[in-house]
Amino acid sequence: MAAALLAAATLLGGCDIKSFIDPTEMGRYEKTPLQKPILSSLSSIDRAIDDPADQFANAGEVRPEDLVVVSSDYVIGNGDLVDVSITNLVAEGVESTKTTRVSESGNISLPLVGQIHAQGLTEDQLQTAIAAAYHNANLIQQAQVSVTVAEAQARTFSTLGAVNAPGRYAITQSDFRVLDALVIARDVALNVDTIYIIRRTSSDPGNAPKSPPASEPSATPSPLAPPSGTGSDSLAPRSQGSARPSNVALMSASGDPDNGSSGSGFAFATPEAPSDTRIIRIPLDPLKNGDLRYNIVIRPYDMIIAPQPVVGEYYMGGHVARVGVYSLAARQITLKQAIISAGMLDGFAIPQRTDIIRRIGSEREVYCRVNLDAIFSGTEPDLFLKPYDEVMVGTNILAPFIAAVRGGFRITYGFGFLYDRNFSPLNQGNQ
Numbered sequence: 029m030a031a032a033l034l035a036a037a038t039l040l041g042g043c044d045i046k047s048f049i050d051p052t053e054m055g056r057y058e059k060t061p062l063q064k065p066i067l068s069s070l071s072s073i074d075r076a077i078d079d080p081a082d083q084f085a086n087a088g089e090v091r092p093e094d095l096v097v098v099s100s101d102y103v104i105g106n107g108d109l110v111d112v113s114i115t116n117l118v119a120e121g122v123e124s125t126k127t128t129r130v131s132e133s134g135n136i137s138l139p140l141v142g143q144i145h146a147q148g149l150t151e152d153q154l155q156t157a158i159a160a161a162y163h164n165a166n167l168i169q170q171a172q173v174s175v176t177v178a179e180a181q182a183r184t185f186s187t188l189g190a191v192n193a194p195g196r197y198a199i200t201q202s203d204f205r206v207l208d209a210l211v212i213a214r215d216v217a218l219n220v221d222t223i224y225i226i227r228r229t230s231s232d233p234g235n236a237p238k239s240p241p242a243s244e245p246s247a248t249p250s251p252l253a254p255p256s257g258t259g260s261d262s263l264a265p266r267s268q269g270s271a272r273p274s275n276v277a278l279m280s281a282s283g284d285p286d287n288g289s290s291g292s293g294f295a296f297a298t299p300e301a302p303s304d305t306r307i308i309r310i311p312l313d314p315l316k317n318g319d320l321r322y323n324i325v326i327r328p329y330d331m332i333i334a335p336q337p338v339v340g341e342y343y344m345g346g347h348v349a350r351v352g353v354y355s356l357a358a359r360q361i362t363l364k365q366a367i368i369s370a371g372m373l374d375g376f377a378i379p380q381r382t383d384i385i386r387r388i389g390s391e392r393e394v395y396c397r398v399n400l401d402a403i404f405s406g407t408e409p410d411l412f413l414k415p416y417d418e419v420m421v422g423t424n425i426l427a428p429f430i431a432a433v434r435g436g437f438r439i440t441y442g443f444g445f446l447y448d449r450n451f452s453p454l455n456q457g458n459q
Contacts, residue, residue, distance in 0.1 A: 054404035067411040087307040094324035101150040105182025115172035189334040190217040231327035340415025347377035381422035
């Protein structure tokens with residue numbers, strides 16, 4: 029009987045059975061070390077499907093220029109609050125002070141001279157511009173002007189996400205780095221191992237925007253002149269429905285571009301990612317352990333985002349020792365850790381027949397076959413589980429018989445060996 033079962037298992041088991049003695053045995057027991065990556069998505073399906081909400085998929089690594097400190101005078105920007113002091117404005121030897129905020133158009137308003145452009149100027153340059161304005165107006169021939177930036181809105185950074193003190197903070201010095209920002213934000217929450225910095229490319233050294241020369245003609249046409257290349261009929265009134273924004277494509281009911289027929293719908297064009305920003309990935313563990321290659325300089329308008337740790341539940345089913353619901357608890361749990369937490373496999377499990385059922389969006393799910401034996405032995409990479417994942421460990425038709433044969437042999441103390449009486453020829457003859 030046992031020989032027949034052994035022969036059947038050998039012929040019919042195929043690649044689903046690793047060992048007749050115990051097909052549930054898994055692991056890699058070798059002396060040589062092995063390094064394998066841990067996947068954040070299922071390798072057998074497209075990552076765009078498995079992880080459609082990964083907003084940091086285009087994040088890049090740190091560049092050498094991110095560590096360069098740019099020391100220069102502060103350039104006034106929109107929203108800055110400046111204190112302007114002018115001597116001899118109201119009387120000889122009397123100092124007049126006004127606190128004003130830079131408007132969206134980049135101007136400040138001063139007594140008797142009106143609007144003065146301040147955006148893009150340093151404090152010293154603005155002092156010179158104000159003195160020149162009063163001189164040109166024949167009000168003060170040699171005005172003594174002092175300008176101080178009280179609130180530097182253009183020299184700030186923001187923190188968002190899993191930080192203990194999110195908000196907007198001032199960059200207090202030119203050599204202001206990531207560790208300084210984490211101190212101000214009172215560090216990140218537990219189990220956050222990566223942060224991301226969204227940066228304007230104009231803040232990178234050498235990429236400062238340059239204003240066009242004064243002689244360059246304006247690209248905006250006059251509102252009174254007809255657009256170039258059009259006839260006189262272009263000034264004729266048009267119906268309200270004929271105006272089409274450049275980012276809207278009208279579609280007919282058949283899916284073809286609208287040819288002017290009535291009753292057609294419209295579809296918005298797919299928005300494109302902004303080309304003037306970049307996302308920088310900063311691993312926190314190496315940074316906090318002294319790897320200063322990641323302690324980059326914080327630039328104006330930088331947005332530091334610490335993603336919230338993943339929370340939720342995953343479900344273990346099939347032929348594991350303890351089926352049930354398990355919590356991720358804001359930690360990254362791998363498939364191997366989940367199997368160990370469930371008490372490993374039972375006697376009928378076939379580790380090569382394991383499925384992960386992963387939820388995609390709110391109304392879909394995907395089935396993916398993984399090989400637990402290959403993952404435990406290190407020939408295939410492990411992967412992180414996500415909320416709502418269902419891990420189902422399967423079996424095959426021979427597994428119960430193999431378990432029964434395996435249970436018929438027992439080794440006892442004193443080099444004893446027992447043979448189950450159910451397999452005894454005498455017992456079989458009596459039946």
